[in-house]
Amino acid sequence: MIQLEQVTKTYGVGAKQVSALSGIDLNVRKGEIFGIIGHSGAGKSTLLRSMNLLERPSSGKVVVDGIDLMALNTKRLQESRRRIGMIFQHFNLLSSAPVADNIAFPLTLVNATRSHIQRKVDELLELTGLQEHRHKYPAQLSGGQKQRVGIARALANDPQVLLCDEATSALDPQTTNSILNLLLDINKRFGLTIVLITHEMHVIRSICDRVAVIHQGRIVEHGTVAEVFLKPQHAITMQFIDQVADQLQIDHSAGERAMYVKLNFLGGQTYEPILSRAVQTTGVTFSILQGTISKLKDTPYGQLVVKLEGDESAKQNTVNELRSQGLHVEVI
Numbered sequence: 001m002i003q004l005e006q007v008t009k010t011y012g013v014g015a016k017q018v019s020a021l022s023g024i025d026l027n028v029r030k031g032e033i034f035g036i037i038g039h040s041g042a043g044k045s046t047l048l049r050s051m052n053l054l055e056r057p058s059s060g061k062v063v064v065d066g067i068d069l070m071a072l073n074t075k076r077l078q079e080s081r082r083r084i085g086m087i088f089q090h091f092n093l094l095s096s097a098p099v100a101d102n103i104a105f106p107l108t109l110v111n112a113t114r115s116h117i118q119r120k121v122d123e124l125l126e127l128t129g130l131q132e133h134r135h136k137y138p139a140q141l142s143g144g145q146k147q148r149v150g151i152a153r154a155l156a157n158d159p160q161v162l163l164c165d166e167a168t169s170a171l172d173p174q175t176t177n178s179i180l181n182l183l184l185d186i187n188k189r190f191g192l193t194i195v196l197i198t199h200e201m202h203v204i205r206s207i208c209d210r211v212a213v214i215h216q217g218r219i220v221e222h223g224t225v226a227e228v229f230l231k232p233q234h235a236i237t238m239q240f241i242d243q244v245a246d247q248l249q250i251d252h253s254a255g256e257r258a259m260y261v262k263l264n265f266l267g268g269q270t271y272e273p274i275l276s277r278a279v280q281t282t283g284v285t286f287s288i289l290q291g292t293i294s295k296l297k298d299t300p301y302g303q304l305v306v307k308l309e310g311d312e313s314a315k316q317n318t319v320n321e322l323r324s325q326g327l328h329v330e331v332i
């Protein structure tokens, strides 16, 4: 749905030049929720805004639904942009207009008929749960309600893509979850392709199908959320995963007989007695030091930290057996 080929962006001129993006290749598939995570200044906003040419890349190619955006004239670009909705961290609503008019705004720009505007606004108020707030002004709404208005407005022209620029960063955790659930619902109902940028791994884990990690203007890692969670390759990715992991301090003084391992279970494995079966065959004993079960989007995901005790070869056989059962096992 969105292809970026060798996209670069340099701000400024001469000695003041800043390279924000360097050779970005990215492919966002139709109907998926694609997350881009990175620290402040990594280039996330620049990357997201280059997908609708709010920020024109210095070089490279941006293709959305088969259309090469950089090759379009201003009028054609405006038409293409209508198929790409966007929501913002600080909502960017018209403060002097009530909720219904904010939602109707993109439709008035394309001279939609009054009856179409009325029908669409009613539909979007219902979708976003804002019916009773239609006559209120943005200043009378909570942050979560404002973002719902932002989402409704972004959907007014029936876009194929929704770009989310740190859409939940200004919200408390509970409101964040309700907005993420709304995005997930919209994605499922309408097959809308969603690209979001964030610095929070919780957001990626909750709703994304695939993720790219950006650092200093480059994509350093990408894959399905499960792949990236279970087998992070880059130090930056590990830092982000630590945001959502409970840290356990291992005391290695227990002696050589002990081996500490971290086990990651995914999907159906999460609820199976794989560890008990493995130790029955190898004869080692184990104690659980830490365990959590959470979800990667809709997929259950479990993590156990266990201490294995027994012969060196038996412990190694246990690790091998667990790996052969498809678990991701890390000796720590």
Ligand SMILES: Nc1ncnc2c1ncn2[C@@H]1O[C@H](COP(=O)(O)OP(=O)(O)OP(=O)(O)O)[C@@H](O)[C@H]1O
Pocket (backbone or CB within 6 Å): 011, 012, 018, 019, 020, 038, 039, 040, 041, 042, 043, 044, 045, 046, 047, 199
């Ligand atoms: N208009 C601009 N002029 C000059 N430099 C810019 C401009 N916009 C961004 N930059 C620089 O480009 C780099 C990437 O910025 P960008 O805003 O894309 O990062 P980010 O990951 O979105 O950061 P944050 O999470 O803090 O918003 C940074 O070094 C930033 O200072």
